[in-house]
Amino acid sequence: MANVSSKKQAQSIDYHAIEAMESFNSFVKKKNTFLFSITAVFLILYILLPILAFQPVLQQKFFGNITGVWVYSAGLFIMTIVLCTVYVKKAASFDKAAAAVLAEYQAKGGK
Template identity: 90%
Template sequence: MANISRGKNIDSVDYTAIEAMESFNKFVKKKNTFLFSITALFLTLYILLPILAFQPVLQQKIVGNITGVWVYSAGLFIMTIVLCTVYVKKAASFDKAAAAVLAEYQAKGGK
């Protein structure tokens, strides 16, 4: 997309050359590791709710008539906000890393 916004012809990019670059592969591995780990964390905690909801530990009253299930559920909303915030901040660094890979490609004679 960066090439389109700059008015360059996207057909002139040699994607196999970019894919062969070590910096690109490191970038993709780092990004995928982050994305898959944050997704696994989210899904694990989210899927545990229906599993733990009927367990005695979450059926206990915490404050008044509020049980652990409600506290856990509220925690999922907080977790979602936190993970989204972390992703947005991390995405900025991924954008910079992608721009560095593209700059390296162009420095090596890429178009």
């Protein structure tokens, strides 16, 4: 029964009206800019590992017998943790912005 009521609710939402709202478009633009930027940083740094692994700069020994490749690889783990933490913190503000867009839609008579 819960499935039937959620279908009725979904059918009553005017998605075209939400898409036409300036606040929605601004929200989507900010979110996409953030997501594509963080994804680009992540991919570029990961793709650079196999490219730089055979370059002289990462073949040098940094600590004892540990070369720059190992240091760079460890840095990728740290980068992943940092990017995930940044995303989790930023997602809370995205949730608030999405709720504000829905509240505006409902204030304008949307259901």
